[in-house]
Amino acid sequence: MSRLNGKTAVITGGATGIGLAAAKRFIDEGAFVFLFARRQDKLDAAVAELGPNARAVKGSVSDLADLDRLYATVKAERGTVDIVFANAGAGSQLALGKITPEHIDETFDTNIKGSIFTAQKALPLMGKGGSIILTGSSAGTTGAPAMSAYSASKAGVRNLAKTWAEDLKGTGIRVNVLSPASTLTDLAKEALGEEGVKTFGAMNPLQxxxxxxxxxxxxxxxxxxxxxxxxxxxxxxxxxxAQL
Structure with missing residues (x-):
């Protein structure tokens, strides 16, 4: 397939998991991809796997200077951006009664602040036909025990797309949310173990x-x-x- 032939994509959180899987698919369909993540070793491994149509930039979505450096690199090499996949995310469990300001800051700095500025700083390089994709979560609809900050942040991501669609009227740039549930990444396998994978898998109709x-x-x-x-x-x- 070549649906993305000649397109330039930026994927945050792109060195592993969903981001890396998306990068593979984008490249298979003809795109040139810039990966943005915090760990250089993971970025290096990803680029080695993806081949010549991938580049890596190290940084954090919550650091505006890092995002400026990302888009300066993209502009210098490609000139424009067609696709922004704001996929970087953070979340951990803390039940009501134990939530700390640090926990809130960590979650919202990545999931909300990071999503906002990943998209906003791309806009000068984007034009008609551009696509912004935000990673939401089923937790933004259903909630989950001890996941107040994460669930609230993902509900916020959902509203960003609704609001930005209004803000972007007339530009030809679209914005949508991609909301997965539990996904069998290497990190999930390590964290959950075999029994945990079965438990999480059993929560949805596809089992x-x-x-x-x-x-x-x-x-x-x-x-x-x-x-x-x-x-x-x-x-x-x-x-x-989240559909039942």
Whole structure:
């Protein structure tokens, strides 16, 4: 397929998991991809796997100077950006009664502040036909025990797309949310173990966790002209978890 032929994409949190799976799919469909993440070793491994149509920039989405450096690199090498996949995310469990300001800051700095400035700083390089994709979560709809900050931040991400669709009227730039549920990344396998994977998989009607490639395929759809009449939408790729 070549739905993304000649397009330039930026993927944050792109060195592993969903971000890396999306990068593979984007490149398979003809895109040139810039990966942005905090760990240089993971970025180096990802670029080695992805090949010549991938570049890596180290940095944090919560650091505006890092984002400026990312887009300066993109502009110098490619000139414009067609696709922004704001995928970097953070979340951990703390039940009500134990939530700390530090926990709130860590979650919202990445999921809300990071998403806002990843998109906003890309705008001068984007034009008609551009696609902004924000990573939401089924937790933004359903909630989850001890995940107040994460769930609230992902509900906020959902509203960003609705608001920005209004702000971007007349630009030809679309913005949508991709909302997965539990996904079988290497990190998830390590954190959950075999029994945990079974438990999380059993929570949805399809009775399994998502393969990262399935989420990457959905991201490619939102990035491509096949979704040209979609904006302000949420695409749930969650095995039905938040749909029942």
């Amino acid at each position: 399994r966790m998502a393969d990262p490639a399935e989420i990457g395929a959905a991201a490619a759809f939102l990035a491509s002209p096949d979704s040209s009449y979609m904006t302000a939408s949420e695409l749930a790729v969650d095995g039905g978890l």
